Amino acid sequence: MERYHQTLYELLGGEDAIRRIVEAFYPKVQxxxxxxxxxxxxILPVMEKQRLFLTQFFGGPMLYSDQYGHPMMRARHLPFEITPERAEAWLSCMREALKEVNVSEELSAAVLARLSGPAHHFVNSPST
Structure with missing residues (x-):
């Protein structure tokens, strides 16, 4: 028996939903x-890369890798001072964006859990 599990990309609503999340997210970040x-x-080029990355990261088409190669996200973030507080701030902005675009609490929790590991993996500087 074959089972089908929906990806976060599908559960969120696909391309349009990812675009709405990114558009709600970046004003909060800024x-x-x-x-x-x-x-x-x-911020527009950053938003476009984030849209491509989140599409792929949440189980959708491999848009980021097709255009830019392997994401190598930790290496791409090394030039920036990422503290634990900044990782949490980033996640907080995403939490607010998900709420703004009416993602359910249950699905938001799954999205934030998926993003939390990488957000903290990018930390490269002690607390300020």
Missing amino acids: AHPLIGPLFPDN
């Missing part, structure tokens, strides 16, 4: 005093 300064003024 406004956050701990992490906003880490991002460029022109």
Whole structure:
């Protein structure tokens, strides 16, 4: 018997949902005093890469890898001072974005659990 398990990408609602999440997320990131300064003024290229990455990370098409190769996300974040507080701030902005686009609490918890490991894996500096 074959079982079918939906991916987070499918459960969230696919391409349109990922786009809405990213569009809700980045204004929160830019406004956050701990992490906003880490991002460029022109946030649009960052948003597009995040959309491609989250699509792939949540089990959708391999858009990021097709365009940019292996994500190597830890290496890409090394130039930035990522503290535990900044990782939590990033997750907090994502939590708010998920709520804003009406993702259920149960699904939001699964998304945040999936993102929490990488967010903390990127920490490369002690607490401030």
